[in-house]
Amino acid sequence: MFDRKLNMDSIFHEKQEGSLCAQHCLNNLLQGEYFTPVDLSSIAHQLDEEERMRMAEGGMASEEYRTFLQQPSGNMDDSGFFSIQVISNALRVWGLELILFNSREYQSLMINPINEKAFICNYKEHWFTIRKLGQQWFNLNSLLTGPELISDTYLALFLAQLQQEGYSIFVIRGNLPECEAEHILGIMRVQQQQRPRLIGEDEAQTSAGMSAALSQTEMVFGVEDEVVDEDEELKKALAISRQDIDVEDEEADLRRAIQLSMQGAVMSNKSSESEMGNVKSGSQAAGSAAGGQKGGQNEALTAEELRKRRQAYFDRQQQQAQPNIPQPDTKSSDGSGSVNTGSEEDQQQKPSQ
Missing domain, CATH: 1.20.1270 (Substrate Binding Domain Of Dnak; Chain:A; Domain 2)
Known part of the structure; x- marks a missing residue:
């Protein structure tokens, strides 16, 4: 009998650090520490150089070329953001391909989302992965405290909600590398009693709980001090x-x-x-x-x-x-001879x- 909690723990889930959501998105998709910021930076610099060479073909003395050289990189920035081109090139190493989910070509195929293997979602420079492990779907957003189980029924609704909120969704095509979670969850399905919270929300609750506990402690000590004084x-x-x-x-x-x-x-x-x-x-x-x-x-x-x-x-x-x-020698009046x-x-x- 498998422990359901251990089954959930077998899922690789990289949590948010700085603005490295592209790195977390790729590693959560591949279920391992396959990419580092240095790896993605190298891909970004390579893309920048390819773009510069194409611009140079129009003449290095042209106004367009000089303007291109003055502009910052469109593939990465100092915060750790990486473009879709960097992610696409990184996945190409593994023989994986990205297809825009809401494109006319893909929608015309009328494919049920539950028959896919994984999705990558992006909104305002934030990337995260939705992947099937075994026979179940999981939201592997690095902003969550852990993997979030998504039912087959809810998957289509979840993707539709993301689209409505402005997310760009990409379908992953190709053979994903083997991983431990895929083997374990292929044998037994898991259940999730409590859904994970956002990391910021969890820290806020922790801070609020500590503040409440501190206030309660101060109140208790205050009452004890009053009792001692009395x-x-x-x-x-x-x-x-x-x-x-x-x-x-x-x-x-x-x-x-x-x-x-x-x-x-x-x-x-x-x-x-x-x-x-x-x-x-x-x-x-x-x-x-x-x-x-x-x-x-x-x-x-x-x-x-x-x-x-x-x-x-x-x-x-x-x-x-x-x-x-x-x-x-004087006798008392009673004649006893004694003197009182x-x-x-x-x-x-x-x-x-």
Whole structure:
């Protein structure tokens, strides 16, 4: 079983380079790299020399001859264009002949185009080949990205369309050289799922596709950048929020610690009301002051300032308590012989007697 794609790939198809369409036309017709620009230039120069010699027969001093020498070559130009005479002479090497398709002589033969072997078409200095390979026809225009399959039914319509557009069509007569595509396509017919495009159209679509892909990529990267920016802003906001929360938590913890410390001092003093009455009142006054500070300006005090204030409070507490401390030989009012000197914290704060 033959691969239909490989069968199409077996067809020689030279694509357009510069203005060398005459070279591409001949090579696509012969299915091989038979001619180069140098070969066709040599044929063109030979034709120019033959024309010059014919003009010289009328006299080298004639006005016609001098005018001919001043005119550029009619068989080739610097762009790579070659005339029908150059193509005809090149094909004559292979024993091939050109016949004008729409001439009265050929049309009178009433030959069905599908019974021919090949056609060469020209319009505004562009040449291309239509050739039968195996039992199928192909448009081998060098401006296409690949060979284009033409059905037998469409061939006559295609040639009529070309004529209407101003093309000159030539029928190829003679035995074309053997080629690989002729052998392969003679065994099996091919099918073409997608017709080739013009080379310029294909490049334009490729460029448009690349531009669209680039634009899409820029849009995607733009969206990603926006998302990244939003994420960064959110992270910064969360970090600032956490810092605020941490500061508030530290201040709240410090206020609670001071309040508990004051409450602890008050509770200790309650156990010795009879001996530390003035301490209790001082303690309550300090507690009231601390309570006022909770919602006031001291919320912003540093830990070191708060520590100093606590120390000052306990120092005042010691000074107020010292005059009421009983002597060791004095008994308490309950007669137990023990002396209640206040809380353990107060004991630690008192200097040794």
